[in-house]
Amino acid sequence: MLNAYTSDEIRAAERKLMARLPEGTLMGRAAAGLAVACARALPRVYGARVLLLVGAGDNGGDTLYAGALLARRGARVDAVLAAPRAHAGGLAALRRAGGRAAGLPDGPPDADPRLTGLVRRADLIMDGLVGIGGSGALREPYAALARLAGGAPGVVVAVDVPSGVDASTGEIAGEAVRAHLTVTFGAVKAGLLVDPGASRAGTLLPVDIGLGPDLPEPGVVALTGAEVAGLLPRPGAESDKYRRGVVGVVAGSDRFTGAAVLAVGGAVRAGAGLVRFAGAADPVRQVRARWPEAVTKIIAPEEGVAEVGRVQAWVLGPGMGTGDGALELARAVLATDVPVLVDADGLTVTAREPGLLRRRAPTLITPHAGELGRLLDVPAGDVEARRLHHARRAAAEFGVTVLLKGSTTVVAEEGGPVRVNRTGTPWLATGGTGDVLAGIAGAYLAAGLACADAAACAAHVHGLAGRAAATGPEGGEAPIAAMDVAERLPAAVRALTSGS
Numbered sequence: 118m119l120n121a122y123t124s125d126e127i128r129a130a131e132r133k134l135m136a137r138l139p140e141g142t143l144m145g146r147a148a149a150g151l152a153v154a155c156a157r158a159l160p161r162v163y164g165a166r167v168l169l170l171v172g173a174g175d176n177g178g179d180t181l182y183a184g185a186l187l188a189r190r191g192a193r194v195d196a197v198l199a200a201p202r203a204h205a206g207g208l209a210a211l212r213r214a215g216g217r218a219a220g221l222p223d224g225p226p227d228a229d230p231r232l233t234g235l236v237r238r239a240d241l242i243m244d245g246l247v248g249i250g251g252s253g254a255l256r257e258p259y260a261a262l263a264r265l266a267g268g269a270p271g272v273v274v275a276v277d278v279p280s281g282v283d284a285s286t287g288e289i290a291g292e293a294v295r296a297h298l299t300v301t302f303g304a305v306k307a308g309l310l311v312d313p314g315a316s317r318a319g320t321l322l323p324v325d326i327g328l329g330p331d332l333p334e335p336g337v338v339a340l341t342g343a344e345v346a347g348l349l350p351r352p353g354a355e356s357d358k359y360r361r362g363v364v365g366v367v368a369g370s371d372r373f374t375g376a377a378v379l380a381v382g383g384a385v386r387a388g389a390g391l392v393r394f395a396g397a398a399d400p401v402r403q404v405r406a407r408w409p410e411a412v413t414k415i416i417a418p419e420e421g422v423a424e425v426g427r428v429q430a431w432v433l434g435p436g437m438g439t440g441d442g443a444l445e446l447a448r449a450v451l452a453t454d455v456p457v458l459v460d461a462d463g464l465t466v467t468a469r470e471p472g473l474l475r476r477r478a479p480t481l482i483t484p485h486a487g488e489l490g491r492l493l494d495v496p497a498g499d500v501e502a503r504r505l506h507h508a509r510r511a512a513a514e515f516g517v518t519v520l521l522k523g524s525t526t527v528v529a530e531e532g533g534p535v536r537v538n539r540t541g542t543p544w545l546a547t548g549g550t551g552d553v554l555a556g557i558a559g560a561y562l563a564a565g566l567a568c569a570d571a572a573a574c575a576a577h578v579h580g581l582a583g584r585a586a587a588t589g590p591e592g593g594e595a596p597i598a599a600m601d602v603a604e605r606l607p608a609a610v611r612a613l614t615s616g617s
């Protein structure tokens with residue numbers, strides 16, 4: 118499990134550890150780890166041009182000490198002091214090591230030829246403007262420096278956190294540094310795992326400074342492949358199709374037949390013992406043609422799902438339409454006493470009667486930002502900008518487990534840490550991949566996994582399959598179709614369970 122923390126949690130742990138150690142020990146450890154990481158990111162240290170962007174706080178201090186270590190190894194190090202004061206010990210160390218430091222010119226930094234020249238020529242830029250002490254949008258001149266670094270040809274290394282990214286949440290209020298590498302101290306910050314912050318961090322490189330024993334239970338975690346493999350349902354000698362889990366899928370409409378085919382495909386390929394599909398005549402015909410493994414039944418909304426047969430979990434929603442008939446079906450499925458996954462149109466109709474989500478049996482909702490925005494009555498852009506906040510809020514407000522899709526998939530439920538998915542690829546942003554995901558998670562629910570486990574495992578496996586579909590055996594990358602993701606599921610699970 119990769120554990121991630123807020124700035125306050127890291128600070129509290131640092132305070133406890135610092136109380137037991139001589140002053141400066143932690144900064145020394147941080148700077149040493151940072152210097153090693155920077156040295157590895159350079160073809161050679163001797164003669165390399167290194168530019169330090171230095172803020173007023175300890176983040177700038179780490180940067181100055183690391184710069185001093187590189188200067189001692191022969192790098193040509195220049196520091197730009199972005200604030201009137203800088204960490205005194207760090208500055209003295211840099212100067213003793215032969216590094217140069219200067220304040221900012223009057224006027225806009227991007228109009229200063231000396232500064233733009235330093236940025237253009239730097240082989241490596243260290244962003245030490247702000248770390249976990251940052252709050253709100255980057256102020257000037259920090260914002261201008263972050264912009265300048267954005268256009269730099271060299272490697273950009275963020276010190277602890279890319280400046281401008283909220284370390285606790287991944288939110289970005291204004292400008293933010295875009296790093297190739299983030300060297301983060303003590304423990305991973307939650308904001309480095311969740312977009313938009315995660316995509317500014319580049320590769321994450323944690324540096325151990327001895328914080329471990331002082332850290333609390335994490336509020337954000339990411340499961341490893343081995344942990345997902347351990348959770349995935351696996352048949353045993355006593356298994357039969359019913360015991361492995363029967364998943365009912367209510368999806369599709371005469372207008373949207375593909376969603377039904379894709380959701381059923383996700384469930385079949387993820388290993389459901391049996392898939393019972395119920396819907397309108399056209400999607401039933403399509404599902405039968407593509408997935409002869411599924412059992413199908415044509416239903417009218419007023420009939421409900423009582424005659425579909427016994428299932429251990431329902432998947433409700435993909436392509437089912439948003440009219441009154443769809444709402445009637447949603448009421449029927451949500452009135453059952455088994456776990457229900459609500460996706461897509463199922464969420465749109467449920468937004469008209471959110472009370473339907475308050476059930477005794479477990480409920481998992483799988484919205485994208487637009488669908489969650491409708492449920493919470495906030496614009497989709499706000500959901501995307503504050504993914505942790507809105508996923509947690511929906512989990513608390515509706516008493517459900519929430520899998521929020523998009524550039525970082527997060528799974529939230531009350532009383533547990535948020536799980537962040539680290540597989541996947543932006544190639545998954547294509548119509549129908551969400552329907553496949555719903556089918557996968559439905560199969561895992563039917564097999565008996567708890568909502569958060571089913572959701573986290575489904576997102577992980579779906580992301581692996583999506584990546585495998587996009588890259589293929591030839592290497593490179595290419596666009597994918599949603600069905601490719603369903604077809605790659607067995608291979609993705611084989612790779613996961615073999616540990617490769």
Ligand SMILES: NC(=O)C1=CN([C@@H]2O[C@H](COP(=O)(O)OP(=O)(O)OC[C@H]3O[C@@H](n4cnc5c(N)ncnc54)[C@H](O)[C@@H]3O)[C@@H](O)[C@H]2O)[C@@H](O)CC1
Nearest residue numbers: 131143144173174175176247248249250251252254255256
């Ligand atoms: N506390 C510790 O034990 C350790 C801290 N370390 C470093 O210390 C950092 C935290 O240092 P600090 O607490 O001094 O805080 P930071 O250096 O992260 O930031 C504080 C400074 O940034 C300014 N600032 C905050 N928000 C700003 C904004 N939006 N725009 C412009 N300026 C802004 C503040 O006015 C202040 O001068 C960590 O990220 C890490 O790099 C490491 O040395 C490891 C040990």
Ligand SMILES: Nc1ncnc2c1ncn2[C@@H]1O[C@H](COP(=O)(O)OP(=O)(O)O)[C@@H](O)[C@H]1O
Nearest residue numbers: 485522523524542543545546548549550551552
């Ligand atoms: N930028 C992105 N990066 C990675 N994955 C993404 C991105 N955008 C969307 N996805 C993933 O693609 C899938 C799209 O699902 P969804 O929005 O429900 O589409 P649809 O309804 O067409 O199936 C989800 O699994 C989502 O997490």
Ligand SMILES: [K+]
Nearest residue numbers: 244247278280
């Ligand atoms: K930083």
